[in-house]
Amino acid sequence: MNNKVWAVVPAAGIGSRMQADRPKQYLILNNQPVIVHSLQRLISHPLIEGVVVALSANDPYWPSLNLPSHWPIHTTLGGEHRADSVSNALEFLKNLTQRDPWVLVHDAARPCIRHSDIDSMLQQLSDDPVGGILGVPLSETIKRVNADNTIEATVDRTGLWRASTPQMFRLRGLAEALTQAKQCNINVTDEASAMEFMGLVPKMVAGHADNIKITLPQDLALAALFLQQQNNGEAA
Numbered sequence: 001m002n003n004k005v006w007a008v009v010p011a012a013g014i015g016s017r018m019q020a021d022r023p024k025q026y027l028i029l030n031n032q033p034v035i036v037h038s039l040q041r042l043i044s045h046p047l048i049e050g051v052v053v054a055l056s057a058n059d060p061y062w063p064s065l066n067l068p069s070h071w072p073i074h075t076t077l078g079g080e081h082r083a084d085s086v087s088n089a090l091e092f093l094k095n096l097t098q099r100d101p102w103v104l105v106h107d108a109a110r111p112c113i114r115h116s117d118i119d120s121m122l123q124q125l126s127d128d129p130v131g132g133i134l135g136v137p138l139s140e141t142i143k144r145v146n147a148d149n150t151i152e153a154t155v156d157r158t159g160l161w162r163a164s165t166p167q168m169f170r171l172r173g174l175a176e177a178l179t180q181a182k183q184c185n186i187n188v189t190d191e192a193s194a195m196e197f198m199g200l201v202p203k204m205v206a207g208h209a210d211n212i213k214i215t216l217p218q219d220l221a222l223a224a225l226f227l228q229q230q231n232n233g234e235a236a
């Protein structure tokens with residue numbers, strides 16, 4: 001039986017918050033583009049069969065990556081929002097396989113994903129009826145802040161987690177959930193939100209805090225440090 005999973009990588013963003021000369025997934029991190037690190041982590045996992053990457057129209061950077069031809073990567077067109085890019089990739093994947101595999105949706109902007117975290121997801125979710133996501137529990141005091149930077153309230157952090165990726169759901173159920181959310185004009189910023197909108201209850205899987213999403217300029221140096229620690233075997 002084929003128990004392999006697929007990955008979907010939304011990579012059609014412009015990285016506006018990074019304020020760089022190119023989309024952040026193409027910025028150089030430890031001598032190679034961010035997206036190449038992310039793809040390498042996924043493709044080198046033995047249970048990932050292939051990857052569908054959603055790219056912006058006429059992305060001028062992708063062709064020059066010169067990725068190894070044997071990498072099982074397919075590309076499709078991204079959309080206006082991250083959810084649209086994921087939906088497009090899922091529709092592409094539905095035409096590639098008759099199965100209803102687990103799909104791990106992983107941000108191109110998260111290059112520090114560990115195989116151990118992917119393994120945790122596969123171990124904890126493969127028999128789950130819904131699926132789930134990787135995340136990290138909040139460990140600081142949380143404030144709600146007004147537009148004038150005054151503190152409005154302290155938020156009880158009990159049960160609060162930062163959601164990350166991969167987010168792991170069955171191909172056809174996730175595609176339908178994203179379609180329904182869009183038709184109802186529900187703005188979902190992650191896949192779990194669409195599944196929740198359908199009344200389903202995804203699981204949370206504890207992951208490593210170094211699986212950061214590169215968003216702001218200072219995130220690049222932090223990601224470089226995390227990658228070096230991981231590659232040196234120093235990271236816990």
Ligand SMILES: Nc1ccn([C@@H]2O[C@H](COP(=O)(O)OP(=O)(O)OP(=O)(O)O)[C@@H](O)[C@H]2O)c(=O)n1
Binds near residue numbers: 011017018085109
């Ligand atoms: N229309 C979009 C928007 C985002 N993404 C991807 O979704 C991931 C996470 O989104 P985010 O961090 O918000 O990336 P950007 O939208 O590029 O960043 P910004 O909001 O700063 O512009 C990124 O890998 C990004 O490339 C995408 O595929 N399609």
Ligand SMILES: C[C@](O)(CO)[C@H](O)COP(=O)(O)O
Binds near residue numbers: 162189
């Ligand atoms: C999906 C995500 O990585 C979960 O934290 C995040 O929501 C994506 O980034 P965005 O800035 O919300 O598009």
